[in-house]
Amino acid sequence: xxxxxYKLLLRLIAITSLTAFSSNVLATSIIxxxxxxxxxxxxxxxxxxxxxxQPGNSFDIPSTWGDSQHLYARILANNTPICVTxxxxxxxxxxxxxxxxxxxxxxxxxxxxxxxTPIPSPTPVPSPSPSGVRIYGNGTWVYDAQFLDGPDGAAxxxxxxxxxxxxxxNIGARKLSKITQFFTYGGDLEMxxxxxxxxxxxxxxxxxxxxxxxxxxxxxxxxxxxxxxxxSGYSSSAIYKLSADKVSSNTNAKVQIIPIVDGRLDNPxxxxxxxxxxxxxxxxxxxxxxxVARIYCADNSVSGVQFDLEPFDFSxxxxxxxxxxxxxxxxxxxxxxxxxxxxxxxxxxHPAGRSFSVFTFPSKVNQNLVQSLNSYNNGYVICSLYxxxxxxxxxxxxxxxxxxxxxxxxxxxxxxxxxxFQLGIPAAASVHEYESLNGKATGYKQLDYxxxxxxxxxxxxxxxxxxFLGIAVWGWSKYMSYPPHSTNVYSPSYxxxxxxxxxxxxx
Numbered sequence: 159x160x161x162x163x164y165k166l167l168l169r170l171i172a173i174t175s176l177t178a179f180s181s182n183v184l185a186t187s188i189i190x191x192x193x194x195x196x197x198x199x200x201x202x203x204x205x206x207x208x209x210x211x212q213p214g215n216s217f218d219i220p221s222t223w224g225d226s227q228h229l230y231a232r233i234l235a236n237n238t239p240i241c242v243t244x245x246x247x248x249x250x251x252x253x254x255x256x257x258x259x260x261x262x263x264x265x266x267x268x269x270x271x272x273x274x275t276p277i278p279s280p281t282p283v284p285s286p287s288p289s290g291v292r293i294y295g296n297g298t299w300v301y302d303a304q305f306l307d308g309p310d311g312a313a314x315x316x317x318x319x320x321x322x323x324x325x326x327x328n329i330g331a332r333k334l335s336k337i338t339q340f341f342t343y344g345g346d347l348e349m350x351x352x353x354x355x356x357x358x359x360x361x362x363x364x365x366x367x368x369x370x371x372x373x374x375x376x377x378x379x380x381x382x383x384x385x386x387x388x389x390s391g392y393s394s395s396a397i398y399k400l401s402a403d404k405v406s407s408n409t410n411a412k413v414q415i416i417p418i419v420d421g422r423l424d425n426p427x428x429x430x431x432x433x434x435x436x437x438x439x440x441x442x443x444x445x446x447x448x449x450v451a452r453i454y455c456a457d458n459s460v461s462g463v464q465f466d467l468e469p470f471d472f473s474x475x476x477x478x479x480x481x482x483x484x485x486x487x488x489x490x491x492x493x494x495x496x497x498x499x500x501x502x503x504x505x506x507x508h509p510a511g512r513s514f515s516v517f518t519f520p521s522k523v524n525q526n527l528v529q530s531l532n533s534y535n536n537g538y539v540i541c542s543l544y545x546x547x548x549x550x551x552x553x554x555x556x557x558x559x560x561x562x563x564x565x566x567x568x569x570x571x572x573x574x575x576x577x578x579f580q581l582g583i584p585a586a587a588s589v590h591e592y593e594s595l596n597g598k599a600t601g602y603k604q605l606d607y608x609x610x611x612x613x614x615x616x617x618x619x620x621x622x623x624x625x626f627l628g629i630a631v632w633g634w635s636k637y638m639s640y641p642p643h644s645t646n647v648y649s650p651s652y653x654x655x656x657x658x659x660x661x662x663x664x665x
Contacts, residue, residue, distance in 0.1 A: 186219040186229055186252060187271050194235065200574060201230030201247030218274045219250075222570045222618070227252060227563055235262065291462065291488075291513040291536045292578050292627060296665055297339030298324070298585075299418065299633035302394050309637035310645050315343075315390070318397035320634040320652070325401060327658055328409035335665040336411045337631065340398045341464055344391035344417020344454070345371035347446070352434035356427075363434065363442040370453045372417070391417055392457060399459040414461035416513070417454065421467050435467065436474040443479030448501070451487035455503035455512060462488070462513030464540065470518040472527040481516065481537070482530045488512040489534035515540050515580070519548040520571035528577045540630050541572045543611055544584035544591050552640060556590045558606040565614040573620060581620070582630040583611040585657050587638045587648035594649045605656050612664050629665055 190196045190211040199208040200223050211217045223229045231248045233240050241248040241256075241264040248264070250256060256264050300320045303313035328336050347370060349355060351363035361367070372391045395415045402413035421432040438446065454460050465481075472478055486492055489511045490504025504511040516527075517540045531537030542548075546556065546564040556564065572579045584591040584607050591607045593600060620626050631653065638651040653661075 186250070187216045187274060188219065188231070188233075189216040189269070189271060190214065191269075192235070197234045199232045201232045201249075216271055216274045222573060224250075224252070224567065224570070290510040291508075292538055294626075294628050295338040295414065296336065296628045296631065297341050297416065297580065298337050298631040299341045300324070300394075300398070301343050301633070301635040303343070304636055308645070309639045309647055310643050313643075315394070317393040318401060319636075321398055321401040323634065323652075324398075325405045325409060327662065328402075328411045329405070330659075331662040331665075333410070335662050336409065337413075338411050339414045339416050339461075339628075339630075340402070341416050341418050341630070342391065342394040342398050344395065344419050344460075344463065346421045346431075347371075347419060347435075347450070347467070348421075348431040349434040349446075350431075352437045352442075353430075354434035355431050357434075359437075363438060363445065365445060365449060368442075368446045368449060370419075370449050372453050372457075395457060395459050415459050416462045416464050416515075417460060418464045418466055419450070423467060424469055432467070434476075435480065436471070436476045438476035438479065440475075440479045443476050444483040447480050447483035447487055448492070450484065451492070451501040451503055455488070455501045458505070458507045460512065461508070462515065462536075464515045464517060466517040468517075470516055470522055472522070472524060472530075478526070478530070481514075481527075482533070484514050485530055485534045485537055488514050489536050491534060511536055513538070517542065517582075520568055520575055520579075521548055523572075523575040523577050525576070528575065531577055538578035538580065538627055539572075539575070540580045540582055541568060542582050543568055543614075544582060544588040544607075544632055546590060550590060552589050554590065555592060555595075555600045555602070556607075558602060558610045561591060561607055562610040562614050565611050566618060569614060569618045569620050573618070573623060576625075578625045578627055580627045580630045581611075581615060582632055583608060585631045585653035585661065586633050586635070586650050588632060589640050589648060592638075592648040592650075596645075596647055597649075603656075604650055604654055605660060608657050608660060612660075631661065631665075 188198060188211065190213055193213055195213070196211045197208050198211060198217055209217055219229050219231060223231060229250045229252060231250060233248050239247075240262045243249040254266055255268055256266065257269075259265060302315045302317055302319040304316055304319070305311045305313055324337060324340065331337070347368070349363060349369070350367040351357050351361045353359040355367070357367070395417055399413070399415045402409070402411070406412065423432050423435055425431070425433070435446075450463070454463050470477070472481070487501055488503050490499040492500045494500050499505075511534070513536050515538050520539075520541045523539055531539070543565050546561065546568065569581065572581065585604065587593065587604065591604075593602060593604055615621065615629070634652045636651060638648045639646055640648065
């Protein structure tokens, strides 16, 4: 597109170190030498504050709009995006100056810099909720499944498999580095309706065909037995809580139990038990949420529930209805005819109810989700800072230097999302951050990734954000294999001793 009538000139001045781990603050300026106003906003978020750069003026891009290598901006001339390079926005290098020509093409440029336009006022950050269920704390994922026949064999659960490891960690950790939230495996959801579980698409969902597998052996599903599965999610919650409370005088840590409820909504038909969640009617989604609340709120050792139902997509009406109802139920606001909490989520042990969280990437967080999380002040997001970038194909391993920059981008997206959030880091192997795959070493150590993640967290300034709820540590399991239950094994499957020692003093 050519616009000979106008001449637009942009200049980028980067005063940052070229090294990936630089702690310098970025100061990149854009100059408008055209005869028309130019608007600019953060390219990492939608709906953010916009600044207008008048002709002859400049604008300093905040460092939170990118990392040490690139900044992402949404630049408009005549309401038309210009210099679009990646992700539908302008991906601007911090290592060279840029200009936009009369043809609205970005090229290298050197020139003078006028006085910058003020940075747009950020969206006000809400104060932390006084409800008491969204509290600051570090967490970790623990999986008690043992695979006696190898990683591709059947799982058999032994409750409390990692309890001594976690207690030992907390004994040696400084106050701010203690792990006070145990994400124990709490079972899964299974649906035998609306096309899932080999059911017909027309089959309605009821309490009898939507299963919540937490108590032994399950909820309504009598085909599952302890002999096949081992201990239940309920048993894991109980053992970890009792173990942590027993040594609390030594650890100085009050531990919360937050079971994980997982499931895949995109499995092939032969193993699909949850895709119906996207197709549920409002009443069916509310019924499933009520089933979940009835099950987990009956266990007083449970402070909240983490939902790892993937792919997470709040644009799907079934997921929307489900999480909106979960927020209401967990807050104790689903009343019976006498005005009592139907599911005892709010009681003497839990006077503010229970929390809930969703595990996803910051790019999946939108304002509708934030509204539902805040509707009863009990919801938050656990943002993945591993398996980066989002939607990357399985295979390539990240270098720690590249990983640092990817983490900064994700943190900045989380900061700009308006949600309360924790940040998950890879203390054990993930599919893009690992030490070895099937015994073949990458040359990187898990400690390298952990140090890069902590540095990015510190450099971003996120610790001062009142919506930041702590760090979540991935993870403890006998095998880290992908695809799940395969012989494709990533290592380490749990945090090595050098990682734990580092986190004890630096998390």
